[in-house]
Amino acid sequence: MLRVLVTGIAGQTGSYLAENLVAAGHEVHGVVRDGGAEGGVLPAAAALHVGDLTDHAAMRSLVLDLSPDVVVNLAAVSSVAASWRSPLETSLLNGTAVAALIAAVAEASSARHETAFVQASSAEIFGQPTVSPQDERTPIAPINPYGAAKAYAHHLVGAYRASGLRASSVVLYNHESPRRPEQFVTRKITAAAARIARGEQDELVLGDLDVRRDWGWAPDYADALARVATSDVADDYVVATGTAHSIHDFVAAAFARVGIHDTTGLVRSDAEFVRPADASELRGDASKIRTELGWTTTKTFTEIVDAMVDADR
Structure with a gap:
């Protein structure tokens, strides 16, 4: 111990x-x-x-x-x-x-x-x-x-x-997980998708939708x-998982979980939320920790988004 x-x-x-x-x-x-x-x-x-x-x-x-x-x-x-x-x-x-x-x-x-x-x-x-x-x-x-x-x-x-x-x-x-606070963009997305589906919110405003990240x-x-x-x-x-997705991908997955497959008029980008400098893509190779310490992942990207949306529904 x-x-x-x-x-x-x-x-x-x-x-x-x-x-x-x-x-x-x-x-x-x-x-x-x-x-x-x-x-x-x-x-x-x-x-x-x-x-x-x-x-x-x-x-x-x-x-x-x-x-x-x-x-x-x-x-x-x-x-x-x-x-x-x-x-x-x-x-x-x-x-x-x-x-x-x-x-x-x-x-x-x-x-x-x-x-x-x-x-x-x-x-x-x-x-x-x-x-x-x-x-x-x-x-x-x-x-x-x-x-x-x-x-x-x-x-x-x-x-x-x-x-x-x-x-x-x-x-x-x-x-990410359901324990992620809403000031982070991922939880902002899943919480908004759930509220929009319930009729409690009109739109979701984000920054750059093309930024790609490796979410686990x-x-x-x-x-x-x-x-x-x-x-x-x-x-x-x-x-890392070794796979990157865009903010747009995250939005699509979150809204799909609540049964919304067309987000036209529901999601928009605003320069106010675009960072002064931001990497276009971050994607990691976790081969070393997988090989040396036996680490592995247990959820796919879609499963992660689904779990977060379900916690917000």
């Missing part, structure tokens, strides 16, 4: 990771700001600690006092759009706070009790990649504040791993994090 400390445990992926680890018999601790979870209930067995990742001294004390076997960092400004509105907050939480946390983990780790570190990275570190699909060797060249902060944290993990710390970075591509099932991605956290080997791993 491992003692695992998870920051961002109350979020979509953190809550699924907590469930995964508890089910496997591990002792789970989580850092929360207010004790709540987004759209889900954290397992009763998870011990919660109220804290803020940007309070570096408090986080250091927690790591040293708890002496976990693994720290998994999921706390972050998790929206690219939000990072454009709040670039300083994004850099402090997604970048500087990670530096303080991994330094605390390095301090806690010793010959008598090794503490490992797992960073939830993002496909946004690749920016507008010139190769597709992307893998662990793809050049890092972010094009938005979120990706830039995540890239800094990703490089920090590599630096600490080179120094001897068991530190891994898990490059997560887009992953959040519990599968939590499983990838759990596999890396419990592995004796530290490394970087891309987690």
